[in-house]
Amino acid sequence: MSGTIAVLGAGSWGTALALALARNGRDVRLWGHSPEHTAQLAADRENRKHLPGTRFPNTLIPEADLHQAVAAAADILIVVPSHGFRDLLERLAPILKPSQRLAWATKGLDARSGQLLHEVADELVGPNRPLAVLSGPSFAKEVAQGLPTAVTIAATDDSFGKDFARAFHSESFRVYTSRDITGVELGGAVKNVLAVAAGVSDGLGFGANARAGLITRGLAEMMRLSQALKADPQTIMGLSGVGDLILTCTDDQSRNRRFGLALGQGNSIDEAVANIGQTVEAVRTAREVYKLAQRISLDMPICEQVYYLVTGEVDAETAVRNLMARAQKAEF
Numbered sequence: 387m388s389g390t391i392a393v394l395g396a397g398s399w400g401t402a403l404a405l406a407l408a409r410n411g412r413d414v415r416l417w418g419h420s421p422e423h424t425a426q427l428a429a430d431r432e433n434r435k436h437l438p439g440t441r442f443p444n445t446l447i448p449e450a451d452l453h454q455a456v457a458a459a460a461d462i463l464i465v466v467p468s469h470g471f472r473d474l475l476e477r478l479a480p481i482l483k484p485s486q487r488l489a490w491a492t493k494g495l496d497a498r499s500g501q502l503l504h505e506v507a508d509e510l511v512g513p514n515r516p517l518a519v520l521s522g523p524s525f526a527k528e529v530a531q532g533l534p535t536a537v538t539i540a541a542t543d544d545s546f547g548k549d550f551a552r553a554f555h556s557e558s559f560r561v562y563t564s565r566d567i568t569g570v571e572l573g574g575a576v577k578n579v580l581a582v583a584a585g586v587s588d589g590l591g592f593g594a595n596a597r598a599g600l601i602t603r604g605l606a607e608m609m610r611l612s613q614a615l616k617a618d619p620q621t622i623m624g625l626s627g628v629g630d631l632i633l634t635c636t637d638d639q640s641r642n643r644r645f646g647l648a649l650g651q652g653n654s655i656d657e658a659v660a661n662i663g664q665t666v667e668a669v670r671t672a673r674e675v676y677k678l679a680q681r682i683s684l685d686m687p688i689c690e691q692v693y694y695l696v697t698g699e700v701d702a703e704t705a706v707r708n709l710m711a712r713a714q715k716a717e718f
Protein backbone atom coordinates (compact mmCIF):
# COMPACT_ATOMS: atom_id res chain seq x y z
CA MET A 387 0.00 0.00 0.00
CA SER A 388 2.38 2.68 -1.12
CA GLY A 389 -0.01 4.69 -3.32
CA THR A 390 -3.17 6.63 -2.57
CA ILE A 391 -5.84 4.89 -0.51
CA ALA A 392 -9.53 5.59 -1.17
CA VAL A 393 -11.58 5.46 2.03
CA LEU A 394 -15.22 4.96 1.01
CA GLY A 395 -17.60 6.11 3.75
CA ALA A 396 -17.26 9.49 5.47
CA GLY A 397 -18.99 8.86 8.80
CA SER A 398 -17.20 8.68 12.16
CA TRP A 399 -15.15 5.59 11.46
CA GLY A 400 -14.26 6.29 7.83
CA THR A 401 -13.09 9.77 8.82
CA ALA A 402 -11.07 8.51 11.81
CA LEU A 403 -9.34 5.85 9.68
CA ALA A 404 -8.67 8.36 6.90
CA LEU A 405 -7.06 10.63 9.52
CA ALA A 406 -4.93 7.76 10.86
CA LEU A 407 -3.69 6.94 7.34
CA ALA A 408 -3.03 10.57 6.40
CA ARG A 409 -1.15 11.23 9.65
CA ASN A 410 0.94 8.19 8.82
CA GLY A 411 2.06 9.82 5.57
CA ARG A 412 -0.46 8.26 3.15
CA ASP A 413 -2.35 10.15 0.47
CA VAL A 414 -6.05 9.60 1.14
CA ARG A 415 -9.25 10.29 -0.80
CA LEU A 416 -12.28 10.26 1.52
CA TRP A 417 -15.54 9.61 -0.36
CA GLY A 418 -18.95 10.17 1.20
CA HIS A 419 -22.29 9.35 -0.43
CA SER A 420 -23.84 12.72 0.42
CA PRO A 421 -22.48 15.51 -1.83
CA GLU A 422 -23.50 18.15 0.75
CA HIS A 423 -21.61 16.38 3.52
CA THR A 424 -18.52 15.90 1.33
CA ALA A 425 -18.63 19.59 0.31
CA GLN A 426 -18.71 20.51 4.03
CA LEU A 427 -15.68 18.27 4.70
CA ALA A 428 -13.78 19.95 1.85
CA ALA A 429 -14.72 23.49 2.94
CA ASP A 430 -14.05 23.07 6.67
CA ARG A 431 -11.14 20.55 6.42
CA GLU A 432 -12.89 18.86 9.35
CA ASN A 433 -15.83 16.45 9.87
CA ARG A 434 -17.97 18.72 12.06
CA LYS A 435 -20.92 16.31 12.02
CA HIS A 436 -19.14 13.18 13.26
CA LEU A 437 -15.76 14.19 14.71
CA PRO A 438 -15.71 17.91 15.50
CA GLY A 439 -12.39 19.43 16.45
CA THR A 440 -10.03 17.37 14.29
CA ARG A 441 -8.41 19.15 11.33
CA PHE A 442 -7.58 17.21 8.16
CA PRO A 443 -3.92 17.03 7.11
CA ASN A 444 -3.27 18.30 3.54
CA THR A 445 -2.87 14.70 2.34
CA LEU A 446 -6.53 13.93 3.15
CA ILE A 447 -8.76 15.01 0.26
CA PRO A 448 -12.57 14.73 0.47
CA GLU A 449 -14.08 13.50 -2.81
CA ALA A 450 -17.75 13.58 -3.82
CA ASP A 451 -17.34 11.47 -6.98
CA LEU A 452 -16.98 7.74 -6.38
CA HIS A 453 -15.37 7.10 -9.79
CA GLN A 454 -12.72 9.76 -9.19
CA ALA A 455 -11.95 8.52 -5.68
CA VAL A 456 -11.49 4.96 -6.99
CA ALA A 457 -9.56 6.01 -10.10
CA ALA A 458 -7.05 7.93 -7.94
CA ALA A 459 -6.40 5.00 -5.60
CA ALA A 460 -3.99 2.08 -5.48
CA ASP A 461 -6.16 0.30 -2.89
CA ILE A 462 -9.64 0.68 -1.42
CA LEU A 463 -10.95 0.73 2.17
CA ILE A 464 -14.74 0.53 2.64
CA VAL A 465 -16.18 1.99 5.86
CA VAL A 466 -19.92 2.28 5.19
CA PRO A 467 -22.56 0.74 7.50
CA SER A 468 -23.24 -2.95 6.76
CA HIS A 469 -26.62 -2.17 5.15
CA GLY A 470 -24.78 -0.20 2.43
CA PHE A 471 -21.92 -2.66 1.90
CA ARG A 472 -23.43 -4.81 -0.86
CA ASP A 473 -24.83 -1.83 -2.78
CA LEU A 474 -21.45 -0.10 -2.72
CA LEU A 475 -19.68 -3.24 -3.96
CA GLU A 476 -22.20 -3.51 -6.80
CA ARG A 477 -21.25 0.05 -7.79
CA LEU A 478 -17.54 -0.75 -7.45
CA ALA A 479 -17.57 -4.02 -9.40
CA PRO A 480 -17.53 -2.43 -12.88
CA ILE A 481 -14.95 0.25 -11.99
CA LEU A 482 -12.38 -1.56 -9.84
CA LYS A 483 -9.07 -2.27 -11.58
CA PRO A 484 -7.75 -5.84 -11.27
CA SER A 485 -4.72 -4.52 -9.35
CA GLN A 486 -6.77 -2.76 -6.65
CA ARG A 487 -6.95 -4.63 -3.39
CA LEU A 488 -10.01 -4.27 -1.17
CA ALA A 489 -10.33 -3.88 2.60
CA TRP A 490 -13.21 -2.89 4.87
CA ALA A 491 -13.74 -1.83 8.48
CA THR A 492 -17.51 -2.33 8.48
CA LYS A 493 -18.88 -4.52 11.30
CA GLY A 494 -21.96 -6.62 10.58
CA LEU A 495 -23.46 -9.18 8.23
CA ASP A 496 -25.03 -8.66 4.82
CA ALA A 497 -28.65 -7.69 5.43
CA ARG A 498 -29.84 -9.26 2.15
CA SER A 499 -28.22 -12.70 2.40
CA GLY A 500 -26.95 -13.02 5.98
CA GLN A 501 -23.48 -13.71 4.54
CA LEU A 502 -20.24 -12.58 6.13
CA LEU A 503 -18.92 -9.49 4.33
CA HIS A 504 -15.89 -11.29 2.85
CA GLU A 505 -18.30 -13.74 1.19
CA VAL A 506 -20.17 -10.81 -0.40
CA ALA A 507 -16.87 -9.23 -1.51
CA ASP A 508 -15.62 -12.52 -2.94
CA GLU A 509 -18.87 -12.97 -4.85
CA LEU A 510 -19.05 -9.43 -6.26
CA VAL A 511 -15.44 -8.38 -6.84
CA GLY A 512 -13.47 -11.66 -6.40
CA PRO A 513 -12.46 -14.36 -6.75
CA ASN A 514 -8.73 -13.57 -6.89
CA ARG A 515 -8.68 -10.06 -5.48
CA PRO A 516 -6.79 -9.76 -2.15
CA LEU A 517 -9.27 -8.94 0.61
CA ALA A 518 -8.81 -7.76 4.20
CA VAL A 519 -10.85 -6.68 7.21
CA LEU A 520 -9.82 -4.27 9.99
CA SER A 521 -11.53 -4.77 13.35
CA GLY A 522 -10.95 -4.51 17.09
CA PRO A 523 -11.65 -2.25 20.09
CA SER A 524 -11.51 1.20 18.51
CA PHE A 525 -13.87 4.10 19.07
CA ALA A 526 -13.58 6.60 16.22
CA LYS A 527 -13.29 9.61 18.52
CA GLU A 528 -10.31 8.18 20.39
CA VAL A 529 -8.55 7.23 17.15
CA ALA A 530 -9.18 10.74 15.78
CA GLN A 531 -7.68 12.17 18.99
CA GLY A 532 -4.59 10.00 18.48
CA LEU A 533 -5.17 8.02 21.70
CA PRO A 534 -3.45 4.59 21.86
CA THR A 535 -5.44 1.91 20.03
CA ALA A 536 -4.76 -1.69 18.98
CA VAL A 537 -6.64 -3.50 16.19
CA THR A 538 -6.41 -6.61 14.04
CA ILE A 539 -6.23 -6.84 10.26
CA ALA A 540 -7.11 -10.22 8.77
CA ALA A 541 -6.31 -10.75 5.09
CA THR A 542 -6.66 -13.46 2.47
CA ASP A 543 -3.18 -12.67 1.30
CA ASP A 544 -0.16 -12.22 3.60
CA SER A 545 1.45 -9.47 1.57
CA PHE A 546 -1.79 -7.42 1.51
CA GLY A 547 -2.23 -7.97 5.27
CA LYS A 548 1.31 -6.72 5.93
CA ASP A 549 1.02 -3.73 3.54
CA PHE A 550 -2.32 -2.70 4.97
CA ALA A 551 -1.04 -3.05 8.56
CA ARG A 552 2.05 -0.98 7.70
CA ALA A 553 -0.11 1.77 6.18
CA PHE A 554 -1.81 2.25 9.56
CA HIS A 555 0.77 1.15 12.10
CA SER A 556 2.10 4.04 14.20
CA GLU A 557 3.02 4.88 17.77
CA SER A 558 -0.64 5.47 18.58
CA PHE A 559 -2.28 2.88 16.29
CA ARG A 560 -0.92 -0.64 16.77
CA VAL A 561 -1.95 -3.21 14.16
CA TYR A 562 -1.74 -6.99 14.54
CA THR A 563 -2.18 -9.28 11.53
CA SER A 564 -4.21 -12.47 11.14
CA ARG A 565 -5.39 -14.83 8.40
CA ASP A 566 -8.70 -15.63 10.11
CA ILE A 567 -11.13 -13.36 8.26
CA THR A 568 -14.17 -15.36 9.38
CA GLY A 569 -13.21 -15.15 13.08
CA VAL A 570 -12.40 -11.43 12.92
CA GLU A 571 -15.67 -10.64 11.12
CA LEU A 572 -17.78 -12.75 13.49
CA GLY A 573 -16.33 -11.07 16.58
CA GLY A 574 -17.06 -7.59 15.17
CA ALA A 575 -20.63 -8.49 14.23
CA VAL A 576 -21.68 -10.43 17.34
CA LYS A 577 -20.15 -8.06 19.92
CA ASN A 578 -22.58 -5.34 18.81
CA VAL A 579 -25.55 -7.60 19.59
CA LEU A 580 -24.08 -8.47 23.00
CA ALA A 581 -23.43 -4.77 23.73
CA VAL A 582 -27.18 -4.19 23.40
CA ALA A 583 -27.78 -6.89 26.02
CA ALA A 584 -25.22 -5.31 28.40
CA GLY A 585 -26.83 -1.89 27.86
CA VAL A 586 -30.31 -3.26 28.57
CA SER A 587 -29.10 -4.85 31.80
CA ASP A 588 -27.48 -1.59 32.94
CA GLY A 589 -30.51 0.41 31.82
CA LEU A 590 -32.67 -1.77 34.05
CA GLY A 591 -30.25 -1.12 36.92
CA PHE A 592 -29.18 -4.76 37.27
CA GLY A 593 -25.65 -3.98 38.39
CA ALA A 594 -22.09 -5.15 37.85
CA ASN A 595 -22.66 -8.87 38.47
CA ALA A 596 -25.27 -9.09 35.72
CA ARG A 597 -23.06 -7.16 33.26
CA ALA A 598 -20.05 -9.44 33.86
CA GLY A 599 -22.28 -12.52 33.57
CA LEU A 600 -23.71 -11.31 30.25
CA ILE A 601 -20.29 -10.49 28.82
CA THR A 602 -18.92 -13.90 29.78
CA ARG A 603 -21.89 -15.95 28.59
CA GLY A 604 -21.97 -13.74 25.46
CA LEU A 605 -18.35 -14.64 24.84
CA ALA A 606 -19.37 -18.32 25.06
CA GLU A 607 -21.98 -17.68 22.32
CA MET A 608 -19.39 -15.94 20.14
CA MET A 609 -17.01 -18.85 20.64
CA ARG A 610 -19.71 -21.44 19.79
CA LEU A 611 -20.60 -19.62 16.56
CA SER A 612 -16.98 -19.24 15.52
CA GLN A 613 -16.33 -22.95 16.08
CA ALA A 614 -19.43 -23.86 14.06
CA LEU A 615 -18.16 -21.68 11.17
CA LYS A 616 -14.63 -23.14 11.41
CA ALA A 617 -12.97 -19.95 12.64
CA ASP A 618 -9.96 -20.11 14.94
CA PRO A 619 -11.07 -20.00 18.63
CA GLN A 620 -7.92 -17.97 19.41
CA THR A 621 -9.28 -15.13 17.28
CA ILE A 622 -12.26 -14.81 19.62
CA MET A 623 -9.83 -14.44 22.54
CA GLY A 624 -8.08 -11.61 20.69
CA LEU A 625 -8.68 -7.91 19.97
CA SER A 626 -11.48 -8.40 17.45
CA GLY A 627 -13.33 -10.80 19.79
CA VAL A 628 -13.10 -10.37 23.53
CA GLY A 629 -11.25 -7.03 23.14
CA ASP A 630 -14.07 -5.37 21.23
CA LEU A 631 -16.69 -7.16 23.33
CA ILE A 632 -15.30 -5.63 26.55
CA LEU A 633 -15.01 -2.17 24.98
CA THR A 634 -18.50 -2.11 23.54
CA CYS A 635 -20.27 -3.67 26.52
CA THR A 636 -18.68 -1.39 29.10
CA ASP A 637 -18.23 2.10 27.65
CA ASP A 638 -20.99 4.56 26.85
CA GLN A 639 -19.22 5.76 23.70
CA SER A 640 -20.71 2.61 22.15
CA ARG A 641 -23.88 3.33 20.23
CA ASN A 642 -25.02 -0.27 20.49
CA ARG A 643 -24.62 -0.19 24.27
CA ARG A 644 -26.43 3.17 24.45
CA PHE A 645 -29.25 1.71 22.35
CA GLY A 646 -29.62 -1.11 24.91
CA LEU A 647 -29.44 1.37 27.80
CA ALA A 648 -32.27 3.38 26.25
CA LEU A 649 -34.44 0.26 25.82
CA GLY A 650 -33.72 -0.77 29.42
CA GLN A 651 -34.80 2.70 30.56
CA GLY A 652 -38.15 2.28 28.82
CA ASN A 653 -37.60 4.06 25.48
CA SER A 654 -39.03 2.61 22.29
CA ILE A 655 -36.76 1.25 19.56
CA ASP A 656 -37.53 4.21 17.28
CA GLU A 657 -36.85 6.75 20.05
CA ALA A 658 -33.57 5.06 20.95
CA VAL A 659 -32.32 4.95 17.32
CA ALA A 660 -33.40 8.56 16.67
CA ASN A 661 -31.69 9.87 19.82
CA ILE A 662 -28.41 8.19 18.93
CA GLY A 663 -28.62 9.62 15.40
CA GLN A 664 -25.83 7.41 14.01
CA THR A 665 -25.37 3.83 12.87
CA VAL A 666 -26.61 1.22 15.39
CA GLU A 667 -25.47 -1.96 13.63
CA ALA A 668 -27.06 -4.41 16.09
CA VAL A 669 -30.61 -3.48 15.05
CA ARG A 670 -29.95 -5.37 11.80
CA THR A 671 -27.18 -7.71 12.96
CA ALA A 672 -29.35 -9.18 15.75
CA ARG A 673 -31.76 -10.47 13.07
CA GLU A 674 -28.97 -11.88 10.92
CA VAL A 675 -27.20 -13.59 13.84
CA TYR A 676 -30.51 -15.06 15.03
CA LYS A 677 -31.31 -16.43 11.53
CA LEU A 678 -27.79 -17.83 11.20
CA ALA A 679 -27.98 -19.56 14.61
CA GLN A 680 -31.40 -21.03 13.70
CA ARG A 681 -30.10 -22.25 10.34
CA ILE A 682 -27.25 -24.19 11.94
CA SER A 683 -29.22 -25.15 15.11
CA LEU A 684 -26.88 -23.30 17.47
CA ASP A 685 -27.86 -22.23 20.98
CA MET A 686 -27.29 -18.44 21.31
CA PRO A 687 -29.79 -17.42 24.00
CA ILE A 688 -28.53 -13.86 24.66
CA CYS A 689 -28.42 -13.01 20.95
CA GLU A 690 -31.86 -14.61 20.60
CA GLN A 691 -33.38 -12.35 23.28
CA VAL A 692 -31.79 -9.27 21.66
CA TYR A 693 -33.41 -10.36 18.38
CA TYR A 694 -36.82 -10.60 20.13
CA LEU A 695 -36.18 -7.13 21.58
CA VAL A 696 -35.33 -5.44 18.27
CA THR A 697 -38.30 -7.07 16.55
CA GLY A 698 -40.56 -5.83 19.37
CA GLU A 699 -41.61 -9.36 20.44
CA VAL A 700 -40.48 -8.84 24.05
CA ASP A 701 -39.72 -5.87 26.26
CA ALA A 702 -36.44 -5.45 28.13
CA GLU A 703 -37.62 -7.00 31.41
CA THR A 704 -39.17 -10.01 29.70
CA ALA A 705 -35.95 -10.61 27.75
CA VAL A 706 -33.97 -10.76 31.00
CA ARG A 707 -36.60 -12.96 32.70
CA ASN A 708 -36.46 -15.35 29.73
CA LEU A 709 -32.68 -15.63 30.11
CA MET A 710 -32.78 -16.18 33.87
CA ALA A 711 -35.58 -18.78 33.56
CA ARG A 712 -33.47 -21.11 31.40
CA ALA A 713 -32.81 -24.58 32.82
CA GLN A 714 -29.73 -25.05 35.00
CA LYS A 715 -26.75 -26.50 33.03
CA ALA A 716 -23.00 -27.11 33.06
CA GLU A 717 -20.91 -24.01 32.26
CA PHE A 718 -18.81 -25.71 29.54
Ligand SMILES: NC(=O)C1=CN([C@@H]2O[C@H](COP(=O)(O)OP(=O)(O)OC[C@H]3O[C@@H](n4cnc5c(N)ncnc54)[C@H](OP(=O)(O)O)[C@@H]3O)[C@@H](O)[C@H]2O)C=CC1
Pocket residue numbers: 395396397398399400418419420436465466467468469470471473474491492493494524525526527663664665667
Ligand atom coordinates in the same frame (compact mmCIF):
# COMPACT_ATOMS: atom_id res chain seq x y z
N1 LIG B 1 -17.68 4.72 14.96
C1 LIG B 1 -16.86 3.82 15.46
O1 LIG B 1 -16.26 4.06 16.52
C2 LIG B 1 -16.64 2.54 14.76
C3 LIG B 1 -17.46 2.09 13.74
N2 LIG B 1 -17.23 0.90 13.13
C4 LIG B 1 -18.07 0.41 12.05
O2 LIG B 1 -17.93 1.27 10.93
C5 LIG B 1 -19.11 1.22 10.12
C6 LIG B 1 -19.53 2.65 9.81
O3 LIG B 1 -19.93 3.22 11.04
P1 LIG B 1 -19.72 4.75 11.43
O4 LIG B 1 -18.81 5.45 10.51
O5 LIG B 1 -19.40 4.78 12.87
O6 LIG B 1 -21.21 5.26 11.23
P2 LIG B 1 -21.75 6.77 11.23
O7 LIG B 1 -23.19 6.64 11.58
O8 LIG B 1 -20.87 7.65 12.02
O9 LIG B 1 -21.60 7.20 9.72
C7 LIG B 1 -22.12 6.41 8.70
C8 LIG B 1 -21.85 7.17 7.41
O10 LIG B 1 -22.16 6.31 6.32
C9 LIG B 1 -23.07 7.01 5.49
N3 LIG B 1 -23.94 6.04 4.82
C10 LIG B 1 -25.12 5.53 5.21
N4 LIG B 1 -25.57 4.65 4.31
C11 LIG B 1 -24.64 4.61 3.32
C12 LIG B 1 -24.55 3.93 2.10
N5 LIG B 1 -25.51 3.08 1.73
N6 LIG B 1 -23.48 4.14 1.30
C13 LIG B 1 -22.52 5.01 1.67
N7 LIG B 1 -22.54 5.70 2.82
C14 LIG B 1 -23.59 5.50 3.64
C15 LIG B 1 -23.82 7.95 6.41
O11 LIG B 1 -24.37 8.99 5.67
P3 LIG B 1 -25.79 9.65 6.13
O12 LIG B 1 -25.48 10.42 7.37
O13 LIG B 1 -26.14 10.45 4.92
O14 LIG B 1 -26.73 8.49 6.38
C16 LIG B 1 -22.70 8.42 7.31
O15 LIG B 1 -21.93 9.43 6.70
C17 LIG B 1 -20.14 0.42 10.92
O16 LIG B 1 -20.19 -0.90 10.43
C18 LIG B 1 -19.56 0.42 12.34
O17 LIG B 1 -19.93 -0.74 13.08
C19 LIG B 1 -16.19 0.11 13.52
C20 LIG B 1 -15.34 0.51 14.51
C21 LIG B 1 -15.48 1.76 15.20
Ligand SMILES: O=C(CO)COP(=O)(O)O
Pocket residue numbers: 493522523524525526578581630633634639640641642643665666667
Ligand atom coordinates in the same frame (compact mmCIF):
# COMPACT_ATOMS: atom_id res chain seq x y z
O1 LIG C 1 -17.12 -0.99 17.01
C1 LIG C 1 -16.94 -0.06 17.75
C2 LIG C 1 -15.75 0.07 18.59
O2 LIG C 1 -14.83 -0.96 18.35
C3 LIG C 1 -17.97 1.00 17.88
O3 LIG C 1 -19.05 0.50 18.55
P1 LIG C 1 -20.50 1.13 18.38
O4 LIG C 1 -20.88 0.95 16.93
O5 LIG C 1 -21.37 0.37 19.33
O6 LIG C 1 -20.39 2.58 18.73
